[in-house]
Amino acid sequence: MSSHSESDDIKAVAILGASGYTGAEALRLALSHPRIKVTALGAERKAGKRLQSVFSHFHHWPDLPELQASDAIDFAALDAVFVCLPHAASQNAIVRILDQAEKKGDAPPLIIDLSADFRLKDAEVYQEWYATRHIAPHLLPQVVYGLSEFAHDRLPGAKIIACPGCYPTACLISLLPLARQKLIRPSPIIIAALSGVSGRGRSLTEDNLFSETAEAMQAYGLDGHRHRPEIEQELSEAFASPAMVSFIPHLIPINRGELATITVQLEDGTCIADLRRALEKCYREAPFVTLLPEGEVPSTRMVRGSNHAALNVFADRNPKQAVVMAAIDNLVKGSSGQAIQNFNIALGLPETMGLEQPPIFP
Amino acid sequence: MSSHSESDDIKAVAILGASGYTGAEALRLALSHPRIKVTALGAERKAGKRLQSVFSHFHHWPDLPELQASDAIDFAALDAVFVCLPHAASQNAIVRILDQAEKKGDAPPLIIDLSADFRLKDAEVYQEWYATRHIAPHLLPQVVYGLSEFAHDRLPGAKIIACPGCYPTACLISLLPLARQKLIRPSPIIIAALSGVSGRGRSLTEDNLFSETAEAMQAYGLDGHRHRPEIEQELSEAFASPAMVSFIPHLIPINRGELATITVQLEDGTCIADLRRALEKCYREAPFVTLLPEGEVPSTRMVRGSNHAALNVFADRNPKQAVVMAAIDNLVKGSSGQAIQNFNIALGLPETMGLEQPPIFP
Amino acid sequence: MSSHSESDDIKAVAILGASGYTGAEALRLALSHPRIKVTALGAERKAGKRLQSVFSHFHHWPDLPELQASDAIDFAALDAVFVCLPHAASQNAIVRILDQAEKKGDAPPLIIDLSADFRLKDAEVYQEWYATRHIAPHLLPQVVYGLSEFAHDRLPGAKIIACPGCYPTACLISLLPLARQKLIRPSPIIIAALSGVSGRGRSLTEDNLFSETAEAMQAYGLDGHRHRPEIEQELSEAFASPAMVSFIPHLIPINRGELATITVQLEDGTCIADLRRALEKCYREAPFVTLLPEGEVPSTRMVRGSNHAALNVFADRNPKQAVVMAAIDNLVKGSSGQAIQNFNIALGLPETMGLEQPPIFP
Amino acid sequence: MSSHSESDDIKAVAILGASGYTGAEALRLALSHPRIKVTALGAERKAGKRLQSVFSHFHHWPDLPELQASDAIDFAALDAVFVCLPHAASQNAIVRILDQAEKKGDAPPLIIDLSADFRLKDAEVYQEWYATRHIAPHLLPQVVYGLSEFAHDRLPGAKIIACPGCYPTACLISLLPLARQKLIRPSPIIIAALSGVSGRGRSLTEDNLFSETAEAMQAYGLDGHRHRPEIEQELSEAFASPAMVSFIPHLIPINRGELATITVQLEDGTCIADLRRALEKCYREAPFVTLLPEGEVPSTRMVRGSNHAALNVFADRNPKQAVVMAAIDNLVKGSSGQAIQNFNIALGLPETMGLEQPPIFP
Numbered sequence A, B, C, D: 001m002s003s004h005s006e007s008d009d010i011k012a013v014a015i016l017g018a019s020g021y022t023g024a025e026a027l028r029l030a031l032s033h034p035r036i037k038v039t040a041l042g043a044e045r046k047a048g049k050r051l052q053s054v055f056s057h058f059h060h061w062p063d064l065p066e067l068q069a070s071d072a073i074d075f076a077a078l079d080a081v082f083v084c085l086p087h088a089a090s091q092n093a094i095v096r097i098l099d100q101a102e103k104k105g106d107a108p109p110l111i112i113d114l115s116a117d118f119r120l121k122d123a124e125v126y127q128e129w130y131a132t133r134h135i136a137p138h139l140l141p142q143v144v145y146g147l148s149e150f151a152h153d154r155l156p157g158a159k160i161i162a163c164p165g166c167y168p169t170a171c172l173i174s175l176l177p178l179a180r181q182k183l184i185r186p187s188p189i190i191i192a193a194l195s196g197v198s199g200r201g202r203s204l205t206e207d208n209l210f211s212e213t214a215e216a217m218q219a220y221g222l223d224g225h226r227h228r229p230e231i232e233q234e235l236s237e238a239f240a241s242p243a244m245v246s247f248i249p250h251l252i253p254i255n256r257g258e259l260a261t262i263t264v265q266l267e268d269g270t271c272i273a274d275l276r277r278a279l280e281k282c283y284r285e286a287p288f289v290t291l292l293p294e295g296e297v298p299s300t301r302m303v304r305g306s307n308h309a310a311l312n313v314f315a316d317r318n319p320k321q322a323v324v325m326a327a328i329d330n331l332v333k334g335s336s337g338q339a340i341q342n343f344n345i346a347l348g349l350p351e352t353m354g355l356e357q358p359p360i361f362p
Helices: A021-031 A089-104 A123-130 A137-142 A166-180 A227-239 A272-283 A332-346 B021-031 B089-104 B123-130 B137-142 B166-180 B227-239 B272-283 B332-346 C021-031 C089-104 C123-130 C137-142 C166-180 C227-239 C272-283 C332-346 D021-031 D089-104 D123-130 D137-142 D166-180 D227-239 D272-283 D332-346
Strands: A011-016 A036-042 A080-083 A110-113 A143-145 A160-162 A189-195 A245-251 A258-265 A289-291 A309-315 A321-328 B011-016 B036-042 B080-083 B110-113 B143-145 B160-162 B189-195 B245-251 B258-265 B289-291 B309-315 B321-328 C011-016 C036-042 C080-083 C110-113 C143-145 C160-162 C189-195 C245-251 C258-265 C289-291 C309-315 C321-328 D011-016 D036-042 D080-083 D110-113 D143-145 D160-162 D189-195 D245-251 D258-265 D289-291 D309-315 D321-328
Touching: A011 A021, A021 A036, A021 A080, A021 A332, A080 A089, A080 A332, A089 A110, A089 A137, A110 A332, A123 A227, A137 A143, A160 A332, A166 A189, A166 A227, A166 A245, A166 A258, A166 A272, A166 A309, A166 A321, A166 A332, A189 B189, A227 A245, A245 B258, A245 B321, A258 B245, A272 A289, A272 A309, A272 A321, A321 A332, A321 B245, B011 B021, B021 B036, B021 B080, B021 B332, B080 B089, B080 B332, B089 B110, B089 B137, B110 B332, B123 B227, B137 B143, B160 B332, B166 B189, B166 B227, B166 B245, B166 B258, B166 B272, B166 B309, B166 B321, B166 B332, B227 B245, B272 B289, B272 B309, B272 B321, B321 B332, C011 C021, C021 C036, C021 C080, C021 C332, C080 C089, C080 C332, C089 C110, C089 C137, C110 C332, C123 C227, C137 C143, C160 C332, C166 C189, C166 C227, C166 C245, C166 C258, C166 C272, C166 C309, C166 C321, C166 C332, C189 D189, C227 C245, C245 D258, C245 D321, C258 D245, C272 C289, C272 C309, C272 C321, C321 C332, C321 D245, D011 D021, D021 D036, D021 D080, D021 D332, D080 D089, D080 D332, D089 D110, D089 D137, D110 D332, D123 D227, D137 D143, D160 D332, D166 D189, D166 D227, D166 D245, D166 D258, D166 D272, D166 D309, D166 D321, D166 D332, D227 D245, D272 D289, D272 D309, D272 D321, D321 D332
Parallel strands: A011 A036, A011 A080, A080 A110, A110 A160, A143 A160, A189 A245, A289 A309, B011 B036, B011 B080, B080 B110, B110 B160, B143 B160, B189 B245, B289 B309, C011 C036, C011 C080, C080 C110, C110 C160, C143 C160, C189 C245, C289 C309, D011 D036, D011 D080, D080 D110, D110 D160, D143 D160, D189 D245, D289 D309
Antiparallel strands: A189 A258, A258 A321, A309 A321, B189 B258, B258 B321, B309 B321, C189 C258, C258 C321, C309 C321, D189 D258, D258 D321, D309 D321
16 A cells, blocks of 8 residues: 555545445545545546536535546556446456566556455356456455455555445345354345445446336346345355245336345244344444334435444244344445545544535425 | 216226226226216315316316215216225215215215225235225125136126225236146245336325435335235235235335335246246237247336236246246336226226327337 | 228328337228228338337237338328328328329329428428428428317318428417417417427437436427427418417426426507417317317316316416417327328218227326 | 533533424434534424334434424423424424523523524514514514525624525525625526425425325425515625516425526626636635536536535526526425534634435435
């Protein structure tokens, strides 16, 4: 890492993929962060444009850097890079950054990857699900999977942080504490997940058009959503045995928000109160995960625009089952907010820095 | 039934609860029905008002009857009454209608109840779930539960038709053919259900306000939704053994639409193809239930404004499980449309009469 | 016209552009029309596909014709063609249809054009606004501008009907009766118009994405919207002097609906009551235009999914001004519904045939 | 003012009406303000409840004060009070606060009123429009009308600040610079205004229900909206002659956002460039008003959740006219954000303190 990274000074960061939603959200949050200065904004097809012509809500910040091609960015001058590119593009950019640093003999900037490229530990599983060969499997062992609440120990000193997918974030916050204590069974775990449309990014497909999506709802990814192996990977590790997850995402006509409604099987001898206790203990000190009072149902309106997760557990009709629920904002805790949270932890800053803003309601 | 009911003439009907959404929807559909004439519109608090002052989309039909108190309606002149009142109010009105007819020695009109009052066969279960004593348990044995596709035999000649709840309609269409053939297990059955806001009616509660609901989503009824015993009642009958259903409804910010995503356990020796075949066979002749081509996901946009149900079945991650999905419009097939469908079948009219309109999209 | 067109038989029609929203809407309405049989569905890029793969809400109508290239359609067998193509493509298709008929010596089918290609009477004005040379200016004189309420006399026997744009429909319904009687001045006329997103069609642009549009609103077309010359053309004719219209459309995140709020200058000696009387008189017999009771404000929820227009006039703060308002469904009265209405009038069928369905609310 | 008000310490503030939307928004913003500590939350009907049971998005802030009756609050300990009550209730509370301070001999806290009670300078005009007698007309002369950009001189030292209505804020930001320089005429000024639903508050009326409002749009207040006299009052002062404003608000199904599309008459000899120059000059140093680049249209998505206003001016079809447009978030710049901005200016803090967060998009 460059000499800029003294813990009390301003960190210079670049955001790659600044013309997409997660890139713009990383920028929004970075602008409220007292220790971040965004010195470069990467975008490929839109390189050379003013950011404001791509995201008009930044008109009030006329002095932001222009969009430029990743190639043109001098990464040596940076403390960290937020990589908000699509998968495949992301690993290419990251390898380039690391190579550049090596050639120059510089310490590379901290890489915070918001794509899927470094989430799966096994390059073959990656290739199977993403239909892309992984070009840097040698890097995978040193990657830290950045579900912040469970990565405090490994983030400081990390070189590459793989931020979890939005669905895995909501699901794993709900399940990891229960899996680690073996209060629930590794299978079946049945997840009905609901996501707002921004989770699909800014790509021009018919399905993303307002008229196709508004006043409608449906499931998708029935043939296997790419977030499933990621959830199973982390759960299997927590259970120390293979977990099997039925994962059904639904597309809901709202901009932001993600909800996971998860039906779990209780292990023999455990009850709802045990689950509640485990969640309570796990998140007692967690600044961004709120276990709601008993009976209160998590809603995405509790977290809109913020890095918070609202969590609760309920008895099920079937006494052998329970229902765990979590609501997050897919663009914040489910993506760019968690990236900043990881940045804070990795660099020894207060975990909540730049992320204290309350949710927006209505 | 009165002398009006010759099969080829116009049927005189009343709609009680015409100031609520299901009442208005019954009227909308009735206006397109070539053999229905709506001669009375009941409403209690709003009696005396012009319908148009309560539902402005009827301004183009200036000649509709005024809203009047149910008491003031002459039921003897009617062929059928659509009762779109809240539960409890509904049974009171129905008992009054039947008493009036009995006193006068008239044949009572056909009663088509859209409320919950006559759906549960056991008055004590009703009381437990609706916190209301049932005042006419003696009528329950003669009630026909009007899930149209499964009631063809019993509807003709029925005196009281209890139209299913919106959620039970979507769930039972998905599950009954599988339960009857014992292709799936009676438990666990895990239902994630999603409903538009009109399903909550027109009552003035904070939760129903636009600003509370728009751009948000959440589950509700975690302590037991009233549609669960109804689903279990019908499923248990189909299985000929007690079914246990985990039922979690979610509120989604759209006006109309209901989606059921149901995870079922396959019986030993059955596979997805068996399920598909059973659904196909069951609905081959059903005019309003469409089993989609393999792999195609039911969306509420396929059925908006229409009486159709879109249905499909999918393999699950867990080979012992399958996922069945159905999408309906909660106000049409989930309520007033099915009421008209039942009316048609009961009176010997073509099942689709007045209900042929395609869905509205976008 | 072909021999099929006896007034009491079924009319064979084709819909060109069936993969777009106005095409799909024409089909939706045609399916409820007792005298229309859709025998061909044209689509260019999507030719060869099943309609259901393009519009999933038609799954319940498995027997609809496949999408085919316009070239492959035998127009000789048709009574009418609804042309729902983009401008420029439309005139090309129409010229081809007419040429084909002429070569074969057949009577051509009735052409009902929903595009802009034949709305403007002056080919040069067309070229200026649509940046396309008109290839058939010789046809313009015989075109009937199909604002149905004002074209009853000219529609029967018409060969080409140019259906008005959605905005012009709402605006001209509001203004023509006042202009003809010279109750208002030809200038200034200030129109704030609001449209749902379906009015922009199904094209893949960033602006049409759900996430860009939902929970937002803005004006557009400030440098001159193409519907303005159309409105001015018709108004100038009605005034018998040049009208000048300030026209500012706004994009609103709803699927369907269009609202025109129009500030007009009263001519000396006229008052609101005169305006109201003129509107009342003009539309007394019009089945689809409802002048609301005094004080009642037109809302798009009064007309959603239907061919109706809701209209009213109000006093303004400025005693020399008045406000006229109209609400329509942009896809029905603003497009495909009016096309059917024109078809009915042109062929001597009852004006309301196939269009009697009430609006959908909620 | 109490001894707490040293310019570099923390200010203790109360929010009255904390169970309404503007109260909750004031709290949201106050929580991000480094120099505000909210020590009391007033609510009448909901006094005694936890704030989180009324606004679930504050669950992550468990230590906020409980809701209490205004009467029970000790105002002497406070530096400022944000009064987010309905009109009439507001003046009662304010008079009580001032009386309490006078009796005790304390300096009263700074009163920042978000209601309409102190906006109109003439108590009789107030009574006419709000159907309520003003109980404290003697206070009116010392009130500062807090349209921040035009009140910098008068806010420091103010005792009562009347924050403008949301519509007046958008309209006056657009018009005041032009009126002061007499670049436009005082009449006619024609305003088409569009507002999200949160502008109507949290009251339980049918019109505010999701199902009545979603997928619909309409004008309202045609018989005279209460914000009109407020706009005319300020404009008349700026013109130094009576202004007459035609003001037509529309209700749009979004949560937040307000848009004003204003048609003005140019004074002889002025042109668009003059208007642009005047706006540019007026807002060059204004941190929250952005004059967009030429041709760029203000959208509410540019300002969602933030205190910014997006502004622009356009040529009109009619060369004697021009169109000025402004977009704001009705709950921030249109209400609670401007209240904080006024608080900052009044107390000598940096104007942008606590309000620097970028807009939220999507």
